[in-house]
Each structure stands twice: as C-alpha cells, then as structure tokens.
Amino acid sequence: MTNKERYESAKEMYKGIGIDTDAAIAKLKNIPVSLHCWQGDDVTGFDHEGPLTGGIQTTGNYPGKARTPQELMDDMDQAIRLMPGKKKLNLHACYAIFEKGEYADRDKLEPKHFAKWVEFARERNMGIDFNPTFFSHGKVKDSLTLSSPDEATRKFWIDHGKACIRISEYFARETGVPCVMNIWIGDGYKDVPADRMGPRMRYKDSIEQILSEPYDRNLVKPCVESKVFGIGVESYTVGSGEFTLSFAATHEGCLPLMDNGHYHPTEVVSDKIPALLCYYPEIALHITRPVRWDSDHVVLFDDETREMAKEIVRCEGLDRVYMALDYFDASINRVAAWTVGFRSWQKALLSALCTPNEALRGLQEENCLTELMIMQEELKTYPFGDIWAEYCRQCGVPADKSWFEDIEKYEAEALMHR
Numbered sequence: 484m485t486n487k488e489r490y491e492s493a494k495e496m497y498k499g500i501g502i503d504t505d506a507a508i509a510k511l512k513n514i515p516v517s518l519h520c521w522q523g524d525d526v527t528g529f530d531h532e533g534p535l536t537g538g539i540q541t542t543g544n545y546p547g548k549a550r551t552p553q554e555l556m557d558d559m560d561q562a563i564r565l566m567p568g569k570k571k572l573n574l575h576a577c578y579a580i581f582e583k584g585e586y587a588d589r590d591k592l593e594p595k596h597f598a599k600w601v602e603f604a605r606e607r608n609m610g611i612d613f614n615p616t617f618f619s620h621g622k623v624k625d626s627l628t629l630s631s632p633d634e635a636t637r638k639f640w641i642d643h644g645k646a647c648i649r650i651s652e653y654f655a656r657e658t659g660v661p662c663v664m665n666i667w668i669g670d671g672y673k674d675v676p677a678d679r680m681g682p683r684m685r686y687k688d689s690i691e692q693i694l695s696e697p698y699d700r701n702l703v704k705p706c707v708e709s710k711v712f713g714i715g716v717e718s719y720t721v722g723s724g725e726f727t728l729s730f731a732a733t734h735e736g737c738l739p740l741m742d743n744g745h746y747h748p749t750e751v752v753s754d755k756i757p758a759l760l761c762y763y764p765e766i767a768l769h770i771t772r773p774v775r776w777d778s779d780h781v782v783l784f785d786d787e788t789r790e791m792a793k794e795i796v797r798c799e800g801l802d803r804v805y806m807a808l809d810y811f812d813a814s815i816n817r818v819a820a821w822t823v824g825f826r827s828w829q830k831a832l833l834s835a836l837c838t839p840n841e842a843l844r845g846l847q848e849e850n851c852l853t854e855l856m857i858m859q860e861e862l863k864t865y866p867f868g869d870i871w872a873e874y875c876r877q878c879g880v881p882a883d884k885s886w887f888e889d890i891e892k893y894e895a896e897a898l899m900h901r
C-alpha cells in the first residue's frame with residue numbers, strides 16, 4: 484500500500500467514529516506552539532559568564548552546544564525544518580544580543596538588543612514569546628529577586644521586569660503576534676523559613692509594579708509561573724501554585740502558567756487544565772516531562788502528554804491555552820531533543836483532534852461507563868500513525884525517523900567542530 488492509500492484507509496476508519504481527519508490536520512497546522520531557545524545551549528544565554536542559577540539544572544555534557552547567537556539560530560533552523568506545524572520563538576532576556584563592545588544590564592535592556600531575534604522570527608513567519616531572566620546574574624549579591632527584602636535588589640529586578648514588558652510589546656508590534664511574557668522566579672529557601680508571607684507580599688507588590696508599566700493588553704499577555712520546589716530551595720518557594728493562581732485570579736489580564744514539572748509527582752496538569760478553564764479566559768502552559776522531580780526531560784508522546792493535549796482540545800481551548808515547550812537535556816544531541824519534543828507535542832495535539840470527544844462525553848453523561856472504557860481502549864489501536872504520516876507529508880517534513888539522518892549529518896559537519 485502507498486502512504487496515500489494507507490491514509491485513505493485510516494481516514495475511513497476515523498470517519499466511522501465521526502472524525503474528519505482532513506479537518507483535524509488542517510486545524511493543527513495553524514495552532515502555534517512556542518519553541519524554547521534555551522534547549523540549544525543549556526539555558527546559558529549571552530549576557531553573563533556565571534553558572535545557571537535559580538534552582539534549575541541541566542544535566543549531561545553532550546558535545547556541540549551552541550555558544551553564539553549565530554550557532555543557536557543555525558541549530559534552531561536545523562530543528563525547525565524537521566517539525567510539522569506552526570512555531571513561535573520563545574526567548575529569555577539573557578539571550579540579548581549586544582553589538583561589539585556594547586553591554587546593558589538586565590534592568591537596562593532595550594528592544595534594540597533583540598532586533599536580530601526579530602529579524603530571525605520575521606524571516607520564518609514566527610511570533611515571539613518572552614521571559615524576563617530573574618536568575619543567572621552573578622553580580623547582584625542577593626539570591627532573592629522580586630521577593631528580596633533588600634529594596635535596591637528588588638528595584639533592580641522590578642526594573643528588569645518593566646524593561647521586558649517594553650521588549651514584549653516591541654516583539655508583538657514587529658511580528659504582528661501577541662507576546663506571552665512569563666514571570667518566573669526561583670526565590671525560596673533551602674530550609675524552614677521564619678516568614679513565608681513576607682516574601683510573597685513583596686513578590687505580589689513587585690509583579691504589580693512590573694504590570695504598572697504601560698502596555699497594550701492585546702499585544703502583551705503577562706503570566707505568572709508557579710513552582711513547588713527547586714534545587715537549593717527545597718523547603719519553600721515564594722511563587723507557589725496557590726500564590727500564582729491567586730495573583731492571576733485577582734489581577735485582570737494576568738494569566739496563570741502551569742509547568743507540568745512543577746507539581747508533586749502524583750499531581751497531573753491534565754486535570755488542572757479543565758479546572759482553570761472554568762474560571763480563566765486564557766491560561767498558559769510549559770510542556771515538559773518530569774522524572775521524579777522537575778527534571779525537564781524531553782517531551783515524549785506519553786500518557787500524560789496525550790492527556791494534556793486531549794483536555795485542551797475537548798475543552799475547546801486551542802485558542803485559550805498558550806502552549807510552550809520547556810525542557811533542557813544536555814545528555815543527547817540538543818537539536819534532536821528540540822525535534823523529538825516538538826514532534827511529540829504535535830502528535831499529542833493531532834491525536835486529541837482525532838478523538839471523538841463529543842461521542843465519548845455522551846457515553847459519560849448517559850452513564851454508559853462500560854462502553855466508555857471499551858471505546859477509549861479501542862481508540863488506542865486505531866491507525867493514528869497513518870494520520871500522522873499524512874500531516875507530516877502536508878507539512879513537508881519526514882514522518883518517520885529518517886529526519887535523524889539530517890541531524891547526524893549536521894552533528895558531524897557542524898556540532899562536533901565547536
């Protein structure tokens with residue numbers, strides 16, 4: 484059978500359960516997913532010499548990591564050409580690109596420091612999402628940032644946040660795509676704190692000051708990302724889940740961002756998505772794969788990834804949920820890591836779009852739970868691979884693992900010579 488014949492056969496099977504696979508493919512092509520630049524260089528960036536801080540960690544030392552803006556852009560290009568679907572570029576402020584001899588500290592960053600990224604994104608018809616970098620800044624003495632009791636330190640980081648609001652609006656104006664600006668801090672304590680509320684009141688005030696910077700709410704979508712612990716802040720993190728959900732719920736225009744690595748191992752974000760969509764007009768996600776902790780493993784086409792995508796689709800949330808990948812694996816070829824993760828999330832979204840959600844909902848509401856279980860199990864052996872192959876063909880990317888040959892060639896010709 485040719486691929487076309489396999490697709491036509493699979494399409495008929497899905498039609499039999501009320502799914503129009505052509506429509507599913509057409510829909511997915513236009514759903515943007517944000518690709519994180521920081522997978523390419525182990526969350527290093529270009530504006531500091533120090534180590535990665537903030538309680539996050541990249542593990543592994545696979546050769547060939549990007550060292551310069553050009554290398555990072557070249558590597559992203561290699562990955563992007565192997566990914567089906569619509570991409571956004573996700574940047575951190577520490578990826579500012581300075582002219583020779585130029586430097587601006589985080590509180591003095593300007594749009595011009597990201598002009599080369601705008602050029603890169605516009606040439607590829609990509610929008611840009613942005614993240615202030617409240618970590619990896621050796622010069623500021625305090626390990627606390629927006630929650631610091633030292634007012635000079637806190638002002639430095641508030642000014643950084645305000646600069647990022649201005650840069651986010653610049654991105655949106657230049658690309659014509661709204662910019663999601665994600666606020667995440669690693670602030671917290673290794674051991675039992677004496678005051679849990681004080682840092683949170685300061686953090687709340689800091690975010691309010693950042694959001695007081697004038698911006699067009701149609702162009703910039705600020706969000707606040709929660710976390711339950713970090714390396715070195717195991718006992719207390721300022722930006723906990725309750726804090727960020729409460730902040731977003733009480734500050735119109737600010738979205739909650741859930742990172743599915745930021746919860747206790749038995750919690751699942753797939754169940755939190757529909758709960759938040761009952762209350763918030765829009766939410767944001769960092770899609771990752773935690774293994775025992777917030778390990779930021781490469782996203783795979785696994786059960787929880789599929790469940791998250793299913794919830795977004797069946798809650799009719801594709802235009803209410805801002806989706807961004809967030810993981811960093813230095814133990815394998817970094818370009819392949821980008822590619823596997825992005826393709827996995829695309830598979831999960833396409834699989835969710837090929838699920839007869841209305842029919843399954845009807846079985847649940849009619850209390851036909853036996854048939855519901857059987858139907859959900861039967862779907863697992865439907866020929867989804869043939870639908871995926873057709874989607875990749877229409878997007879002009881390899882459907883099978885032949886894409887890896889391209890990356891092996893690039894590794895030999897470029898990465899291994901760094």
Ligand SMILES: C[C@H](O)[C@H](O)[C@@H](O)C(=O)CO
Nearest residue numbers: 521539614667742777809
């Ligand atoms: C680099 C990102 O800001 C970082 O991964 C953050 O989003 C996070 O998830 C920290 O654990």
Ligand SMILES: [Mn+2]
Nearest residue numbers: 708742769809
């Ligand atoms: Mn994250």
